[in-house]
Amino acid sequence: MRILLAEDDPMIGSGLQKGLRQEGYTVDWVTDGKAAVLALETTPYALLLLDLGLPRQDGMEVLKVMRQHDETLPVIIITARDSLRDRVAGLDHGADDYLVKPFAIEELIARIRAVSRRQSGRVQTELRGGPLRLDPVRHLLWLRNEPVSLSAKEYALLHELMKEPDAVISREQLEDRLYGWGDEVGSNAVEVHIHNLRKKLGADVIRTVRGVGYHIGEDA
Amino acid sequence: MSSLRRRLLLWLLPATFLAGLLASIGTYWGAVLELDDLLNDQMRYLAEHINVEPGERVVLSDTGNRPSPLRDDNADEVLLQVWSAGVLSFTTDSALVLPPPVQTGFSDVQIGDQTWHTFASQRGDKIFRVAQAQNKRWEELAGLALHLLWPVISLIPLLALFLWFGISYGLKPLKTVATELSERNVNSLQPIASKELPGEVKPLVDALNDLLERLANAFTMQKHFIADAAHELRTPVAALRIQVELAQRATLDEDRQMSLSELQTGVTRLTHLTQQLLTLARLEPDAQSPVMQSVELSDLCKSVITDQVRRAEASGIDLGLAETTESSIPGDPETLRILLNNLVDNAIRYAGAHARIDIAVRDTGQGVVLEVCDNGPGINAAERERVLERFYRGNNQIGSGSGLGLSIVKTIAEQHGAQVVLDSPPDANGLRVLVVFPSKSEKYAV
Numbered sequence: 001m002r003i004l005l006a007e008d009d010p011m012i013g014s015g016l017q018k019g020l021r022q023e024g025y026t027v028d029w030v031t032d033g034k035a036a037v038l039a040l041e042t043t044p045y046a047l048l049l050l051d052l053g054l055p056r057q058d059g060m061e062v063l064k065v066m067r068q069h070d071e072t073l074p075v076i077i078i079t080a081r082d083s084l085r086d087r088v089a090g091l092d093h094g095a096d097d098y099l100v101k102p103f104a105i106e107e108l109i110a111r112i113r114a115v116s117r118r119q120s121g122r123v124q125t126e127l128r129g130g131p132l133r134l135d136p137v138r139h140l141l142w143l144r145n146e147p148v149s150l151s152a153k154e155y156a157l158l159h160e161l162m163k164e165p166d167a168v169i170s171r172e173q174l175e176d177r178l179y180g181w182g183d184e185v186g187s188n189a190v191e192v193h194i195h196n197l198r199k200k201l202g203a204d205v206i207r208t209v210r211g212v213g214y215h216i217g218e219d220a
Numbered sequence: 221m222s223s224l225r226r227r228l229l230l231w232l233l234p235a236t237f238l239a240g241l242l243a244s245i246g247t248y249w250g251a252v253l254e255l256d257d258l259l260n261d262q263m264r265y266l267a268e269h270i271n272v273e274p275g276e277r278v279v280l281s282d283t284g285n286r287p288s289p290l291r292d293d294n295a296d297e298v299l300l301q302v303w304s305a306g307v308l309s310f311t312t313d314s315a316l317v318l319p320p321p322v323q324t325g326f327s328d329v330q331i332g333d334q335t336w337h338t339f340a341s342q343r344g345d346k347i348f349r350v351a352q353a354q355n356k357r358w359e360e361l362a363g364l365a366l367h368l369l370w371p372v373i374s375l376i377p378l379l380a381l382f383l384w385f386g387i388s389y390g391l392k393p394l395k396t397v398a399t400e401l402s403e404r405n406v407n408s409l410q411p412i413a414s415k416e417l418p419g420e421v422k423p424l425v426d427a428l429n430d431l432l433e434r435l436a437n438a439f440t441m442q443k444h445f446i447a448d449a450a451h452e453l454r455t456p457v458a459a460l461r462i463q464v465e466l467a468q469r470a471t472l473d474e475d476r477q478m479s480l481s482e483l484q485t486g487v488t489r490l491t492h493l494t495q496q497l498l499t500l501a502r503l504e505p506d507a508q509s510p511v512m513q514s515v516e517l518s519d520l521c522k523s524v525i526t527d528q529v530r531r532a533e534a535s536g537i538d539l540g541l542a543e544t545t546e547s548s549i550p551g552d553p554e555t556l557r558i559l560l561n562n563l564v565d566n567a568i569r570y571a572g573a574h575a576r577i578d579i580a581v582r583d584t585g586q587g588v589v590l591e592v593c594d595n596g597p598g599i600n601a602a603e604r605e606r607v608l609e610r611f612y613r614g615n616n617q618i619g620s621g622s623g624l625g626l627s628i629v630k631t632i633a634e635q636h637g638a639q640v641v642l643d644s645p646p647d648a649n650g651l652r653v654l655v656v657f658p659s660k661s662e663k664y665a666v
Contacts, residue, residue: 104465
């Protein structure tokens with residue numbers, strides 16, 4: 001899951017990027033509002049973490065512009081502005097959640113999960129698809145109720161596929177969602193991960209639709 | 221607009237007039253009645269004691285056989301004596317012996333413990349003397365006076381009542397203001413309505429309103445300051461919290477070390493911010509004007525450069541004194557040092573590595589100018605006003621400033637009646653900050 005982090009404070013920015021990466025998220029970090037708008041135009045993100053006090057273009061402006069363009073991307077505002085007015089304004093201008101600094105990374109991650117769950121119209125935290133069951137909170141996967149251990153990238157890839165069990169997701173889309181700016185992406189990185197996953201889960205669990213992409217196969 | 225005087229007089233004057241009038245009427249009637257009584261008594265006495273002796277002579281008869289002239293039923297007795305050639309030839313009371321009169325006119329004669337008030341008049345060789353017991357006289361007069369006092373005394377409670385209500389009515393506007401003030405809560409600093417107030421109270425209420433307004437302004441400023449400060453403190457605290465969490469989670473020693481060094485930076489930054497906030501908070505109340513003494517600016521510059529040169533050298537910055545004239549200004553050496561320290565600190569933070577920072581003191585004739593000039597990126601003209609605001613850091617954020625430095629500079633400059641001007645050096649990039657202290661004559665003219 002690829003997240004855009006718009007935060008001007010270097011220490012908070014780098015800390016959040018690191019913390020979220022440890023959780024398996026792909027995080028791109030921009031430090032001003034203009035850069036955030038530009039990044040949103042060019043890259044498909046799953047979520048935006050938006051600081052309000054951004055230089056060059058205020059976070060609230062970024063949010064307004066986004067929503068005016070009918071951008072449905074979930075947004076969590078992270079800010080030091082804690083007044084009722086600011087919080088109400090933030091939510092009313094289209095933010096999905098509002099988190100006041102200082103906060104625990106753990107809480108931020110829980111809110112990210114909650115927002116993306118709501119975005120996909122689910123209430124269950126667990127994802128099911130074919131013979132698989134995935135717990136995004138504890139990063140656990142079961143194959144027919146047998147736990148399977150995965151690497152972080154394998155988990156992230158499977159998570160992407162399972163979020164939309166009926167869709168077919170292309171290799172390019174997966175690359176976009178799994179690798180941030182500056183990440184070294186080998187030309188067949190996704191294939192390698194798929195290959196490894198098939199070895200662990202069996203060949204039929206992830207199916208290839210030739211020329212289109214991948215999806216989770218129904219349990220036979 | 222009414223006045224307290226008018227309000228008070230509205231009740232008190234009529235009350236005084238009425239009381240005076242009633243007292244006068246009472247006294248008049250009292251005096252008339254008392255004197256009437258007195259004169260009646262004397263008439264009665266005369267009528268009772270006039271006798272006709274054989275030979276058609278009218279005489280006052282001898283009351284006779286009265287051992288004491290002080291008996292109550294004879295209280296109004298008047299004694300008549302006729303002396304011829306020092307011998308008593310006639311008396312209305314033979315029991316009473318008075319010495320022969322020495323002179324004509326009024327005199328007091330003492331017999332035993334009784335004083336007689338006498339009047340003697342001489343006709344031919346005869347002296348006629350009329351006497352009356354002094355005690356009796358006093359009693360009569362005192363009675364009369366007492367009766368005359370009554371109307372006045374009995375009017376005092378009435379007058380007091382009038383005064384009570386009159387003063388209450390007159391001072392009601394004051395009470396209204398007092399009640400209004402006492403019913404307020406601490407945060408209500410709205411002005412007191414002064415339109416309907418009497419002329420004597422209005423200046424007081426206006427002065428109070430003025431004070432309230434200044435208090436409200438000070439409160440608002442403090443509130444904003446606290447809100448700003450809370451906001452600004454949150455960011456570094458948030459950063460610290462995130463780094464602590466990362467350090468706790470780190471499984472690799474390398475990661476933990478990295479978080480700890482980030483924490484170190486964060487704590488330094490928070491310390492700087494706290495320090496700056498405290499400095500500003502101490503400067504902020506403008507009531508506390510600094511103790512002015514003569515400050516030699518060039519000495520101050522040298523001292524600040526000495527303090528900061530090590531930090532400058534660490535970034536490869538060339539910090540030095542470019543130009544200086546001996547010029548002392550009236551000021552507070554402590555806050556002026558903070559001012560210059562902040563300017564130099566800013567220049568070191570933002571001018572970038574290997575920059576050049578020049579400090580200068582000039583006497584322009586119109587005032588003394590303290591100048592800190594660097595050849596760093598500078599601040600574009602549009603932002604120059606805003607960087608003097610609290611917590612404004614500018615768009616190109618590098619370094620770890622508190623956003624308070626220039627705001628502190630501005631506050632201190634204002635306390636010294638000085639002006640802060642930001643521009644760029646005439647023939648180069650960079651930022652030039654001028655603190656213009658007015659010349660002495662100008663300062664005192666203000």
